[in-house]
Amino acid sequence: MREIEVQKLTDNIRDMCIEAVHELSPDMLDVFQSACESEKSPLGKKILEQLQENLKIAKEDRIPICQDTGMAVVFLEVGQDVHFTGGNVENAVNEGVRRGYVEGYLRKSVVGDPIIRENTKDNTPAVVYYEIVPGDQVKITVAPKGFGSENMSRIFMLKPADGIDGVRQAILTAVKDAGPNACPPMVVGVGIGGTFEKCALLAKKALTRNAGERSSIPYVADLEREMLEKINKLGIGPGGLGGSTTALAVNINTYATHIAGLPVAVNICCHVNRHAVRVI
Ligand code: SF4
Numbered sequence: 001m002r003e004i005e006v007q008k009l010t011d012n013i014r015d016m017c018i019e020a021v022h023e024l025s026p027d028m029l030d031v032f033q034s035a036c037e038s039e040k041s042p043l044g045k046k047i048l049e050q051l052q053e054n055l056k057i058a059k060e061d062r063i064p065i066c067q068d069t070g071m072a073v074v075f076l077e078v079g080q081d082v083h084f085t086g087g088n089v090e091n092a093v094n095e096g097v098r099r100g101y102v103e104g105y106l107r108k109s110v111v112g113d114p115i116i117r118e119n120t121k122d123n124t125p126a127v128v129y130y131e132i133v134p135g136d137q138v139k140i141t142v143a144p145k146g147f148g149s150e151n152m153s154r155i156f157m158l159k160p161a162d163g164i165d166g167v168r169q170a171i172l173t174a175v176k177d178a179g180p181n182a183c184p185p186m187v188v189g190v191g192i193g194g195t196f197e198k199c200a201l202l203a204k205k206a207l208t209r210n211a212g213e214r215s216s217i218p219y220v221a222d223l224e225r226e227m228l229e230k231i232n233k234l235g236i237g238p239g240g241l242g243g244s245t246t247a248l249a250v251n252i253n254t255y256a257t258h259i260a261g262l263p264v265a266v267n268i269c270c271h272v273n274r275h276a277v278r279v280i
Contacts (some may be wrong), residue, residue, distance in 0.1 A: 002136035003083050006092035008280055009140070011075065011213065012123045013096025016276040018104040018141040021069045021074045023059040027210035028187075028273055032250040035185060035238075044243025048185070051271060066183075069106040070144030072126040073204065079135035092127060095233040098122040109147070126141045129201065137188040141175070141208050149186060150268040152178035155200060167192055167264050168227065174266035175231050175247070180240020183270035187211060188250045191265040202253040203267035208275040212251035224250045247272075 003094055024032075032052055039045040058065040084092075101123035111123065132166055133139075152203040154177075156170040171190055177188070191202025214221035225248045237243025248271065257263060 001081055001083050002079070003085050004138060004280065005086040006084050006089055007086055007096045009084075009089065009092040009138070010096040010099065012100040012140055012278050012280060013093055014103070016140065017072060017100025017106070017144065017277060020274040020276040021064045021104070021142050022056060022062055022107055023275070024065065025210070025275060025277075028214050028248070031054070031211045032271070034118055035245040035248055039238070039243055039245045040243065041116070041237055041243035043241055044237045044239075044245060047230055047238035047241065047243075048245065052060075056077060064106060065274075066146060066270075067107060068146040068148065068272075069109065069123075070102070070146045070274065071110055071150075072100075072123060073143045073145050074126045074128045075131070075139075075141040075143070075205065075208065076128065077133045077139040079137050079140075080132050081136035084105065084139055093128050093146075094124045094126055097126045098124050107237075129205075137279050139277065139279045142274075143204075143208050144274050146183070146270050146272055149178070149182040149268045152182040153203070153267045154265070155196065156264045156266075157196065157232045158264055160262050162262055164223070166262065167223070168230070170264045171227050171250070171266055172230060172234070174232060174268065175236075178268050179236055182268045182269065183272070184236055184240055185238050185245045185248045185271050187271075187273040188227070188247050189267040190227075190252040190257070191267070192252060192263070193255040194263060195257075196263055198216040198255060199263040200267065202255055203265035206253045207252035207267060207269050207273060208277075209251045209253075211251070213251075215252055217254065218253055220252050224252050227252075 189206035
C-alpha cells in the first residue's frame, strides 16, 4: 500500500489547469502543423496559421489560448494499492481547480445550479471521474472543456440493425449540425456501445487520447481514418469559413453493449483540445 497525501492532488491539479489553458500538448501541435501543410483553401490556411500564431503567443506571453477557459473535467485513474491521506479526495481536486483558476486569473465559467445560474466565482466544482486500476500510482488527466463545442455534442440511441453505417451517419450528422458553432477545426470524440451514459463517457475520454494515436482495434482504427477523411470533405473548414480541414482528429472508443441497442455518442471539441496528463 502506498500512501499519497491529497495535497499532492491539489498542487498538481492547480498547475495542470494553468498549463492546459496556456499550451496545447505536443500531439495537438503536430496535427495543427500537418493541417497547415495540407489545407487546400487559401483562407483556411490563413486561419490555421493565425490559430497557430495564437498558440505561440498564448504559450510565450501566458495568455489563455481562448477566453473560454472551460469547465474542468478531471479523470483520476487510481491504483488499487494507493491509500489517500490528509483529507477528502474530491475536495482536494476541487481545491486544485479553485487555486488554478483563481491564482492563474482564468475566466470562471461555472454556475453552481443549472437553472438559478449563479457563478461560483472559482470555476468549481469540477466534473470528476474515477477509475480503479492495478498498481500504486495515480494518473491525473485535466481537460478544461469549452462549451461552444460541448453544446454541439450528441447522443444517438441506434438500433443494432443500423450497424456501422448508422454509426457513420450519426458522426457525420453531429459534425454537420455543429458546423461553425463548434469552433472548427474540431477534434471529434466518439463512444460506441455501453449504455446511454457510458457511451458519453467513452466519447469524452476519447478526446483525451493523443490526436495522432489510432485505436488498437483494427476496424475502429480504420473507422477513425475513414471518418476523418469524410468529415474533412464536408467543407466546413477552419473557422467555418470553408476548407479541407474541418477536423484534426477522430478518436473512437468502444465498449460492450446490450443485444437490443447500439448507443453512439459524439463529443465534439474545438481546436483548443486541452488535456494535461501527470502520473504521481
Ligand atoms: S469552444 Fe473552444 S475555441 Fe470555441 S470559445 Fe469555447 S474554448 Fe474557445
